[in-house]
Amino acid sequence: MKPSGRKVCFMTGASGKLGSEIALSIAGQGYTVFFTWHASEEKALDLLDKIRWLSPESMTTRCDVSKTADIAAAFDLFRKNFPKLDLLMASASNFFGTPLPDVSEEQWDSLVDTNLKGTFFTMQEAVRIMQNQDSGGKIITMSDIAAGMVWRDFAPYTVSKAGIQHLTRIFAKKYAPGILVNSIAPGTVSQALESIPGPGNELIGKIPLGRLGDPLDIVKTILFLLENDYITGQVINVDGGRLLH
Numbered sequence: 001m002k003p004s005g006r007k008v009c010f011m012t013g014a015s016g017k018l019g020s021e022i023a024l025s026i027a028g029q030g031y032t033v034f035f036t037w038h039a040s041e042e043k044a045l046d047l048l049d050k051i052r053w054l055s056p057e058s059m060t061t062r063c064d065v066s067k068t069a070d071i072a073a074a075f076d077l078f079r080k081n082f083p084k085l086d087l088l089m090a091s092a093s094n095f096f097g098t099p100l101p102d103v104s105e106e107q108w109d110s111l112v113d114t115n116l117k118g119t120f121f122t123m124q125e126a127v128r129i130m131q132n133q134d135s136g137g138k139i140i141t142m143s144d145i146a147a148g149m150v151w152r153d154f155a156p157y158t159v160s161k162a163g164i165q166h167l168t169r170i171f172a173k174k175y176a177p178g179i180l181v182n183s184i185a186p187g188t189v190s191q192a193l194e195s196i197p198g199p200g201n202e203l204i205g206k207i208p209l210g211r212l213g214d215p216l217d218i219v220k221t222i223l224f225l226l227e228n229d230y231i232t233g234q235v236i237n238v239d240g241g242r243l244l245h
């Protein structure tokens with residue numbers, strides 16, 4: 001068991017483009033970060049090196065969040081090492097589009113099992129720890145403004161993110177007042193530009209604030225939620241006004 005009195009965060013998806021910035025910023029806030037990766041071992045180990053400069057007791061492990069056995073094993077390892085859980089940051093996500101008539105069962109399962117099922121069972125494990133500690137805890141899920149948009153060729157992805165937003169409200173109501181549960185719905189963040197279909201300028205024209213999101217825009221919202229103890233069950237769109245279009 002790690003002895004220090006620092007706050008502890010369990011984070012999925014920390015090897016992601018935005019996820020790695022989030023993990024570093026949480027470590028920078030004084031948290032020990034226990035984070036998971038799925039396919040990107042090298043990125044995860046590189047991130048662990050950086051995080052340990054800020055937070056020496058941080059750890060990482062592989063976990064496929066679409067498999068409940070993997071989630072259970074990651075939490076077993078977590079419990080062996082840490083006496084409490086202050087923050088769950090559920091960021092693991094799969095993202096791709098397929099024309100609606102061509103969506104296969106495998107594609108549906110890959111998106112919905114990673115994004116929605118994975119977030120549900122990760123939250124379920126986290127609240128088992130948090131509800132047995134006097135200090136309660138916080139959960140932040142990562143959704144997407146696409147949850148409220150009608151992207152014809154992204155049905156499984158957008159449905160999974162809409163599901164995450166609804167799970168956020170259900171968990172918030174069920175576990176109040178001890179556990180505060182909120183979701184951040186980013187618009188397009190600059191580091192993900194290569195995955196956007198079509199030229200960037202076309203997209204920027206649809207954003208009232210005239211630019212893509214910066215990872216810092218998301219990080220600042222997370223820090224705001226960490227500071228605030230009177231917000232729960234909310235989805236915060238961080239999108240430069242994109243949903244106003």
Ligand SMILES: NC(=O)c1ccc[n+]([C@@H]2O[C@H](COP(=O)([O-])OP(=O)(O)OC[C@H]3O[C@@H](n4cnc5c(N)ncnc54)[C@H](OP(=O)(O)O)[C@@H]3O)[C@@H](O)[C@H]2O)c1
Nearest residue numbers: 013015016017018019038039040064065092093142189192
């Ligand atoms: N970046 C954006 O513009 C943007 C926009 C809207 C919403 N978001 C949301 O913000 C969050 C962070 O985004 P990001 O840019 O970091 O995403 P990303 O670069 O696509 O990274 C996805 C992360 O999820 C992990 N992952 C994928 N499949 C997994 C599985 N089956 N089990 C466990 N982990 C799995 C990946 O791990 P490995 O790499 O190790 O496989 C990686 O850490 C995501 O929830 C995303 O949907 C991002």
